[in-house]
Every structure is written in structure tokens, then in C-alpha cells.
Amino acid sequence: MDLSIFLQQLVNGTSLGSMYALIAIGYTMVYGVLRLINFAHGDIMMVGAFVTYFVYQTSGSFTLAVLAGILASVLVGVLTDKIAYKPLRDAPKISLLITAIGISFFLENLFNVLFGGVPRAFKAPEMLTKVLHWGSIYLPVTVIIIPIVTVTILIAVLWVLYRTKYGMAIRALAFDIPTVKLMGVNADTIIALVFALGSALAAVGGVFYAVSYPSIDPLMGVIVGLKAFAAAVLGGIGSVTGAVLGGFILGFTEIMVVAVFPELGGYKDAFAFFFLILVLLFRPTGIMGEDLERSRF
Amino acid sequence: MKKLLSIAAAAALIGTFASAKEVKVGVVLPLTGPIAAFGQTSKGGLDIAYEQNHKLKNGDEVKLVVLDDRGDKVEAATAAKRLIDKDGVTVILGEVASGNSMAMAPIAEKNKTPMITHASTNPRVTKGKKYVTRACFIDPFQGAVMAKYALDHGMKTAVVVTDAKQDYSVGLSKAFKKAYTAGGGKVLKTVLINSGDKDFNAQVATIKELHPDIVAFTGYYPEAALLVKQARAMGVNTPFIGADGVGFPELIKIAGKAAEGFMYTDHFNEAAASSPEAKAYVEAFHKKYNKPADSMGALAADAYGMILSAMNQCIDEGKAPTDKECVNDKLRHTKGYKGITGVITINENGDAVKSAVINEVKDGKFVYKTTVNP
Numbered sequence: 260m261d262l263s264i265f266l267q268q269l270v271n272g273t274s275l276g277s278m279y280a281l282i283a284i285g286y287t288m289v290y291g292v293l294r295l296i297n298f299a300h301g302d303i304m305m306v307g308a309f310v311t312y313f314v315y316q317t318s319g320s321f322t323l324a325v326l327a328g329i330l331a332s333v334l335v336g337v338l339t340d341k342i343a344y345k346p347l348r349d350a351p352k353i354s355l356l357i358t359a360i361g362i363s364f365f366l367e368n369l370f371n372v373l374f375g376g377v378p379r380a381f382k383a384p385e386m387l388t389k390v391l392h393w394g395s396i397y398l399p400v401t402v403i404i405i406p407i408v409t410v411t412i413l414i415a416v417l418w419v420l421y422r423t424k425y426g427m428a429i430r431a432l433a434f435d436i437p438t439v440k441l442m443g444v445n446a447d448t449i450i451a452l453v454f455a456l457g458s459a460l461a462a463v464g465g466v467f468y469a470v471s472y473p474s475i476d477p478l479m480g481v482i483v484g485l486k487a488f489a490a491a492v493l494g495g496i497g498s499v500t501g502a503v504l505g506g507f508i509l510g511f512t513e514i515m516v517v518a519v520f521p522e523l524g525g526y527k528d529a530f531a532f533f534f535l536i537l538v539l540l541f542r543p544t545g546i547m548g549e550d551l552e553r554s555r556f
Numbered sequence: 557m558k559k560l561l562s563i564a565a566a567a568a569l570i571g572t573f574a575s576a577k578e579v580k581v582g583v584v585l586p587l588t589g590p591i592a593a594f595g596q597t598s599k600g601g602l603d604i605a606y607e608q609n610h611k612l613k614n615g616d617e618v619k620l621v622v623l624d625d626r627g628d629k630v631e632a633a634t635a636a637k638r639l640i641d642k643d644g645v646t647v648i649l650g651e652v653a654s655g656n657s658m659a660m661a662p663i664a665e666k667n668k669t670p671m672i673t674h675a676s677t678n679p680r681v682t683k684g685k686k687y688v689t690r691a692c693f694i695d696p697f698q699g700a701v702m703a704k705y706a707l708d709h710g711m712k713t714a715v716v717v718t719d720a721k722q723d724y725s726v727g728l729s730k731a732f733k734k735a736y737t738a739g740g741g742k743v744l745k746t747v748l749i750n751s752g753d754k755d756f757n758a759q760v761a762t763i764k765e766l767h768p769d770i771v772a773f774t775g776y777y778p779e780a781a782l783l784v785k786q787a788r789a790m791g792v793n794t795p796f797i798g799a800d801g802v803g804f805p806e807l808i809k810i811a812g813k814a815a816e817g818f819m820y821t822d823h824f825n826e827a828a829a830s831s832p833e834a835k836a837y838v839e840a841f842h843k844k845y846n847k848p849a850d851s852m853g854a855l856a857a858d859a860y861g862m863i864l865s866a867m868n869q870c871i872d873e874g875k876a877p878t879d880k881e882c883v884n885d886k887l888r889h890t891k892g893y894k895g896i897t898g899v900i901t902i903n904e905n906g907d908a909v910k911s912a913v914i915n916e917v918k919d920g921k922f923v924y925k926t927t928v929n930p
Contacts (some may be wrong), residue, residue, distance in 0.1 A: 271757035376588030380809035472754035517758035525720025525748030
């Protein structure tokens, strides 16, 4: 592999990794507060991508479409919490987990029935699908935009968590919900806020995913959701910075496996998950995660 | 994360009269999921064939029991079992993907229920099976056609892209490599992908590094579309050749301009339809769907026609059309059946011997190039 090919693969890894990272942030935030692995997260991403697709087709304005996609994802995320998770707040965590899987199936099949399972071609504005050349290296503009967006969002989320009252409430909830309630904080509102934030990020991730790989279908969230979950665990679930780090590591691992061993490319998922197991063997709480009981964002 | 939903859609029964019995034909197709376009187009053709004829010689009414397996092997096997145990079908039509048909075949075999796949091309689908037949050619033939076409056009080096998850792709790659190397071509590397993957930039970089004369893609259209799009975006202009798994409108819709020049082998092209059967089908297809007739639908219609023909032959011999042994025997000994996709004769392995066409994407359309006979 010569240098230019290596650099090209590095670029590819950055693009894939930042997409995983965007989606992993939402996973990790919900987990941090509720200790719930929200398996429907990938499907909320799919909802965002689909709504963006439909609104862009009818209105012709991509900005409007993305806003509508984010709004739809936020609505679905918050509604899911209200309808499915809230009644189970005091139930064993496993019931919550199973409900999350149920919501995931529900969303996938709902979209299957409504829009059919045939992949649709996602059209993005010219501006986002351009490819820049730099010597022999090809840089799709999304490769530059996505990491910038991801890091900006990471900083914004950290700012919300550590510099605002809402952030303080979110972090406090992660420690002890009943005590926070006693302090006069409306826990349900704050949890809804967490879902709204996480879902909005999922929608942004979904849009970028659809722009980069322009074919969307109701099951598109399944694999991405799993990968983002793995990224969150790898980085230390509950830690936002860890989720972003995990996303990048996972993206690079996948790309490099294919780059170095093209014959093994079909097993890149296996490598990614094997890597996850390795990390967990030596650091059971992930890279950034501290003690499971103490790690909060 | 496998969803356990099978949508059972029973075709409506029209105008049965008291004495006529009902003969059930089970259908297993990927109506949703990653390869839903295969299932949907198959169903489209099947519906036309069914509308044209759903009565047997003795007045019995054929009823279709259609199950969706979401393109999943486990679901396909479950569907086959359900059709036999619960619905009591005489014969099963399906699946499209070879891997899924292979999951169903042992169940058909065990229950001595004839099964006919309209589109699974992997040789192992029928190998050693007594109750499995197919209405299409097999991959060694298809792979050889691909290899010959590439070599005839002076493309001497190839990178083969194989979908490691699909038996179809693995088998086809093997067939292509064998014929290509035998013809003097050189396979530089085999690159593996997985169906469901969306990022192929790493594979594209490998292709770029090797710059072969041609990329032989043996997987299905969703990956083909994204791969060729990412390849063109990275400045790789190597021509692509694929097989019957890529010839779907979605290829052009998703890949856009990048799909231009993508060649593939297929079972049917309406531009080459010359027989009265094919013409009648194409006409009915245009009338109903207002778009060009695809090969999956034509194959499904042929498989359905073969089932009807087998049942009618059993009736001629004084046997019931629900006699599984008889129907299977007639299916396996189909000879000179005048189908939409050509004249079909089933050989001793249960495979159809027939011609293939080569198409190419040109100006956003699938254009017929040539027909290759076995």
C-alpha cells in the first residue's frame, strides 16, 4: 500500500467513524441517564433520513427537509419515551430493554408497511455530493463536513452538560433519580430532553449517512445502530467523549481491515466486534469509562 | 435483530363453483428487506400470470398462498415449513436468493413436496435433490458468459468482488474465475463485501491500486449501486460486469450517472422477446404496470406456468392435481415448455437449460446487447 492509498483510507475511516460517532452520542446519553440501551435509536435515525427524503422531494429545500427530519426524529424519540419507557421507570431494567427492542421492530415494520422495503435512492443537493481532488486523493465534501459537524456537536453537547442548568440536571439524574426529584427537578421533563437531544443527533447522523450512502430503506438503522452501540461501549458507555472516540476507532478498524486484507473484507464486522471484545477484556468499562457506578458522561 | 413478521397475503378467490376444488400453491418471496426489489418484481410477474390463468383443466381453482421472508434464510425455511404443515400446499414456488432457496430445499425434500425456484442460480440449490426444480439457468453458465464477454472485449485482468454473505455470489465468483482463467484472463484479486454494507471506499481504493481491465461484481444490486457510485466518485473508471442480481431499476436510481456502462447477464429482456408467449406477457405487463417488463417477473411467471402445466399433465393421466409425486415428476421432466424467458427443458439435475442475454446501462436505461445460447 503506497502513501496516497493509505491517506485515502485514512480519509475513508474518518468519514465512516464520525458517522458512527454522531449516532453513538445519542446511545450513550440515554444510557447515562436511564441505564437503558435504547435499541430503537438506529430506527429513529432511519425515521430522520426518511422524513428528510420525503420533504426534500416535495419541497425542494434541503435545509427545510433536514429540519423536518430532525423534528420528526425528536417527536418519535420523545413519544417513544412517553408511551413505552415512562410507564416502566420503576420496572426491572430488563423489561425496559425488551420494550426498546419491541419499539425497534415496530418502527422498522411500520415503515416497511407504509413505504415498502425496496431501497430508495436518496438525492442530496449537488453541494454535498461534490468530490474534491487533492493529488491522487479523492475527498468527497461530506468527508470534510461530517467530522467537523461531529466535533462541533460534541463540544455543544459537552457545553450543555457542564455549563447549563439543564446539563446539571441531566448529570444529577444519572446519579440518582429519586433524590433529584426531591430537589424539585421535574425528572420526566429532563429525561424527555435527553431523548430529544439524542434523537436530534440520530437524525443528523441519519441524514449524513443517507448523503454518503444514498440508498435508504426501513432496515437501514439496524446495522448502523449496532455499530454505534458497539462504538459507545468501546468508548465507555455513558461517556459522550468516549462515544465519539469509539466511533472513530470502529470506523478506522473497519476500513483498515479491508485495506490491508481485502480478501477478509467480508468479515470486517467480525473484526470490528472482535476488537470490541479485546478492549473490553482489558478495560471492561471501555476506553473512557471509569467505574461503572461512577462514570457519568 | 431479526424481526419476526411474516405478512401473509392470500390472493382473492373469484368465482369458485361448488364442485371445483382448490389447489394451493405456496409462494415464498423477499417482499421486504434488503432484496425486496427481487420479491416485488417476482410478485408483479406472478400476478400477471395468475390473472391470465388460474384454472386447471378439470375446473379446479389454483390459489396462491404468498409469504414474505424478508430476504432472510431462517424466515424462508420457516415459511416453507408453514406452507407445507399449516396451509397444505401442493407445491412451493420460490425463493429468489440462492441462499434462501437452499434453506427451503431440505424442508421440501423431507416433506416430499415439489419446490420450484424461478430465479436461484446456484448449482447447489438443486444438487442431489429429488423435489427441487428451477426455471432459470445456473451460475457456471452465467459465470462463463460473463468471462467470455470480458475476454472477447480484450479485458484480460479482473478484480472479482464477492458478497461473502450470499451463496449466489460465492458460487458465481467461482464460476467466473474458472472460466476467466481458463480463457487466458488473470484474476488480480478477490475483494469481499457483505450484503447490507454501505461503505465500499476501502474496496474501491484496492481496485484503484490494482487498476484491472474489468471489475466482475457477483453480488446484488443494492451493493452494486453503492460500489459503482463510490468507485466513480474516487476516479475509478474501470468497467463493471455483473450478473442477474444487478439488473434492477434501483441500480440506476441509486447510482445515477455512475451506473452508465454497467453490463450484466440476465434471463430476459423484453427487447429480445419474440415468441407469442413473451409478447403477450410483455403487453399485459405494460398495460398493468406501465413500465418495462423485468426478468424476475418473467421467470416467476414461467415457474408458475410450469406448475400449471405439470398439474394439467397429471389430470390428463387421471391423477389428482394435488398428487405431489406426480406434479414433481412432471416438473422434473419438463421438456420444451414454451415460456416467456425462452424454451425451457429441465435436465437430470433439475436445472433449466436456456439462453442468457447481456444488457448494459445506457442513458439511464437497460439496453439489450446480445443473446448467448448454452
